[in-house]
Amino acid sequence: MLIHLMQHGVCLSKELDPHQPLSPVGREQIEKSARAAQILGLRFELVVASPKVRSLETAKIMAEQTGYPSSRIQVTDVVKAMTPAKKTLDYIRDYNGLESILIVGHLPSLGALASHILTTITPVDIAIENGGLMQLQMNMKETYGTLNWYLTPTQLAVIGLN
Template sequence: MLIHLMQHGACLSKELDPHQPLSPVGREQVMKSARAARALGLRFELVVASPKVRSLQTAEIMAEHTGYPLPRIEVTDAVKAMAPVRTTLHFIMDYEGLDSIFIAGHLPSLGLLASEILTGGPNLDIAIENSGLMQINWNIATGQSGLNWSLTPAQLAEMKG
């Protein structure tokens, strides 16, 4: 299974909006990353977001650019910022058999999730920038995994899509 992890785009401060939606800069970041995802030919069988507005907005933009139906976006607490890694892993394992999923999530949980899949624990300090995108290949049955690539928002913005 290919797992694509993206931290939501930059958001407004709580003082400006307590729901912290994507800021104009964050929306533009995600749009550039989504165009790059389309240029890479990425297609997802499942798109997942946390209940936070900024995560859902990020997932919607990625879905629109990659041909995923917006009504099928799965919103779950399993990818919230402080969700236990085991909760997120079990959520993903429920979809074993899919080829490709996308998760619009938060720090620190995305970094901890990537480390757990790649090393079996919190052994790696993995940072994912706002609108950065990482692809991990994980064979759930065997436990084998590998990092295919990790692209920063700046790298994604350079790609023409």
């Protein structure tokens, strides 16, 4: 299974909006990342987002650009910021058999999930920038996976220009 991890785009401060939706900069950032995902030919059989507004907005933009129906986005607490990696991985395992999924969430849980998939002994500190996208390959019968690539929002924006 290909597991794509994306941190939501840059959001408004709590002072400006307590729900912290995407800022105009964050929306533009995700639109560029989504165009790059389309150019790269990414297709998802499942898109998962946290219930936070910024995560759901990011997931909708990614879904629309890559041909996934936004009405089918799975909203769940298992990709919130402080969710243990094992809990998120157990959720992913419920979808064994799918070829490609996208998880739009938050730090530190996305980094912890990537670390849990990539290392079996010592956790590694992994940061995913707002709007960055990581692809991991995981055989669900194994306890670990492989990093295929990680693209920063800047790299995705360059791809999206083509």
